[in-house]
Amino acid sequence: MSRRSLLRGAAVGAGAVALPALLTACGSGPGGDGKTITLGSNSSDPVPKKAFADAFAAYEAQSDGRKVKVNTVDHNTFQENINRYLQGKPDDVFMWFAGNRMQFFAEKGLLHDISDNWQGYKGFSAALKAQSTGADGKQYLTPYYYYPWAVFHRKSLFADRGYQAPRTLDEYVALAERMKKDKLDPIAFCDKDGWPAMGTFDYIDMRTNGYEFHKSLMAGEVAWTDKRVREVFDTWRRLLPYCQPGANGRTWQEAANSLQKKEAGMAVLGLPHPGAQFPKGEQGDIDFFPFPEINPEHGQDAVEAPIDGFLLAKKSKNLKNDKSLESAKDLLKWLATGKAEDIYLKSDPNNVAVSDQADISAYSPLQKKAVELVSGAKQISQFLDRDTRPDFSSTVMIPAIQKFISDPDDVDGLVNDIERQKKTIFAAD
CATH class of the missing domain: 3.40.190.10 (Periplasmic binding protein-like II)
Structure with missing residues (x-):
C-alpha cells in the first residue's frame, strides 16, 4: 500500500492542555554547551520509552558528538501542565501533538519556527504538512507517527x-x-x-x-x-x-x-x-x-488518527545559543527520516510511521490493517482534546x-x- 495515499486530503484539527515545576527542564543552563539537546518526553510507559531511547541512541551514534538528554514525565502530568512548562524553563525539544494543540502554542509565541527544516523534509504528505503548520503559515511540528x-x-x-x-x-x-x-x-x-x-x-x-x-x-x-x-x-x-x-x-x-x-x-x-x-x-x-x-x-x-511529533520550545534558554539551536534542529531533521521511524517502530510496533520513506514491509498484520483503515477514510480527526x-x-x-x-x-x-x-x-x- 502506498504511504503517499495515507492521510491524503485529511482535514484535521487538534487541541492541548496545560506543564509545572516538576516538569523542570534538564538543560545545562543558559546557552547550553551546543552539543547537548534536552528533550521533554511524555512517553512514560515502558514500551514507547524504550523505543524512543533506541531512536535517540541511534541519532547520537550518527551525529557529530551530539547527545540527547531526556526528561521523561508521566504522560498525563505532561499534558495537564504543558502551558506552564512552555512558559517556564522548558527543554529544547519536546514531544507533542499536531493540529490545534500545536497551533494554540504557536499563536502564543511559545514554539520555534522550523520552516527551514521543512524545506528539506521528504516523505511527508501535504496533509501532514498542514497539520504541522500554524495559523501564520509557518511550520512548527516534525510529525513522527500516528495511530487510529x-x-x-x-x-x-x-x-x-x-x-x-x-x-x-x-x-x-x-x-x-x-x-x-x-x-x-x-x-x-x-x-x-x-x-x-x-x-x-x-x-x-x-x-x-x-x-x-x-x-x-x-x-x-x-x-x-x-x-x-x-x-x-x-x-x-x-x-x-x-x-x-x-x-x-x-x-x-x-x-x-x-x-x-x-x-x-x-x-x-x-x-x-x-x-x-x-x-x-x-x-x-x-x-x-x-x-x-x-x-x-x-x-x-x-x-x-492522532498525529504525534516533536517541537522546539521558544523559551528554552539553550536555544538562545545558535549552536544549540542548530543541534536541536539537526535532531528534528533526523527524526523526520524513515530510518528514524523504523528504529522506533522496531521496539514499539503499536503505531504507524508517517513518512513515505519508512519500511512498512516489517509491519504486523495489525499495523497494515491500521494503514488501510486510515488511508481509506474520507475524513480524519485528531481527537476531541486535540481538535478544540x-x-x-x-x-x-x-x-x-x-x-x-x-x-x-x-x-x-x-x-x-x-x-x-x-x-x-x-x-x-
Whole structure:
C-alpha cells in the first residue's frame, strides 16, 4: 500500500492542555554547551520509552558528538501542565501533538519556527504538512507517527464465541447484549485519566452528525445545546449499560488489561493502548473493527488518527545559543527520516510511521490493517482534546464527560452547563 495515499486530503484539527515545576527542564543552563539537546518526553510507559531511547541512541551514534538528554514525565502530568512548562524553563525539544494543540502554542509565541527544516523534509504528505503548520503559515511540528482509534478485541475470543464484527450500531448493541449473557463486560471502559472516553464521544458524534459538524462543534461555532449534541449523549446513554461500571476510577491500562484477560469483549481505544498491555506472545491476537455506523448518511467515513511529533520550545534558554539551536534542529531533521521511524517502530510496533520513506514491509498484520483503515477514510480527526481549544477540553470537557458517565440522565443540564462555559472561554480572545 502506498504511504503517499495515507492521510491524503485529511482535514484535521487538534487541541492541548496545560506543564509545572516538576516538569523542570534538564538543560545545562543558559546557552547550553551546543552539543547537548534536552528533550521533554511524555512517553512514560515502558514500551514507547524504550523505543524512543533506541531512536535517540541511534541519532547520537550518527551525529557529530551530539547527545540527547531526556526528561521523561508521566504522560498525563505532561499534558495537564504543558502551558506552564512552555512558559517556564522548558527543554529544547519536546514531544507533542499536531493540529490545534500545536497551533494554540504557536499563536502564543511559545514554539520555534522550523520552516527551514521543512524545506528539506521528504516523505511527508501535504496533509501532514498542514497539520504541522500554524495559523501564520509557518511550520512548527516534525510529525513522527500516528495511530487510529477503533473498537479493539481479541481474535481468539471472537472465534471461540462465534462473535462477528458489527457494522451498525444496532449490531453493536446486539453483540454487546450477547457478551453480557456470556458473563463478559461487553465494553471495557475507562476515564480516570480524563481523555479516553473522548474517543467514544467523537465517534458517536461523527457517526451521527458527520465530520463537518464535529469540526464546527470543536471550533465553538455550534451550540452544545443543539439537538444534534443531545442526540450524541442520548446514543451514548444507550451504550453505557454495556460498559464496565466505575469507569471514572479506571485507567486505560486497566481497561486494556481486562481485554487482554478476556474479562471484557471490546474496547474503544487507540492502537498503542491494547498493544502496550498485551504480552509479546499475544500481540497477534489483537484485532479491531471500525466504530459502527449510526447514520447511513455519514457511514464510517471518519477515523480518529492522532498525529504525534516533536517541537522546539521558544523559551528554552539553550536555544538562545545558535549552536544549540542548530543541534536541536539537526535532531528534528533526523527524526523526520524513515530510518528514524523504523528504529522506533522496531521496539514499539503499536503505531504507524508517517513518512513515505519508512519500511512498512516489517509491519504486523495489525499495523497494515491500521494503514488501510486510515488511508481509506474520507475524513480524519485528531481527537476531541486535540481538535478544540486546550483550555476548553481540560477545564470543561473532562469534568463534563466524567459527570455524564456517573450521572447520564440529566443531558439537558449537562449541555447547558457546557455551553455556558464554552461561551466564556471562546469569548476570551
